[in-house]
Amino acid sequence: MANRGNIPCEVPGCGGTRAQGYLLCSPCWRAVPRRLQSCVYSSFRAWQAVLTQKPADMPAMREASASYRAAAKAATDAACANRFPDLHQAMKEA
Numbered sequence: 001m002a003n004r005g006n007i008p009c010e011v012p013g014c015g016g017t018r019a020q021g022y023l024l025c026s027p028c029w030r031a032v033p034r035r036l037q038s039c040v041y042s043s044f045r046a047w048q049a050v051l052t053q054k055p056a057d058m059p060a061m062r063e064a065s066a067s068y069r070a071a072a073k074a075a076t077d078a079a080c081a082n083r084f085p086d087l088h089q090a091m092k093e094a
C-alpha cells in the first residue's frame with residue numbers, strides 16, 4: 001500500500017504533507033484551477049502510457065515527462081498564488 005501523508009507539499013509556504021502518488025496536499029490541490037488539474041492528470045496518463053511502450057521510445061518519453069513536469073509546475077505555482085498570494089508575489093520579485 002501507498003505510504004500516506006508524509007511527504008512535504010511542493011507548494012512554497014504550505015508546510016503541509018501530501019500522500020504518496022499525489023502532487024500536492026489536498027488544500028493546495030483544491031486551490032488549483034480545474035483546467036490545470038486536468039492538464040496534470042492527462043499529461044501524467046500520457047507519460048505513463050509512453051513509459052510502458054515497447055520498444056521504448058526515448059524522445060517521446062522525454063517529451064511526455066517534460067509536459068508532465070510543466071503541468072505540475074504550473075499547478076504548484078497556481079496553488080501558491082491562490083493560497084499565499086503575498087508569498088507568491090514576493091517570490092516573483094526576488
Ligand SMILES: [Zn+2]
Pocket residue numbers: 009010011014015016017024025026027028029
Ligand atoms: Zn500544500
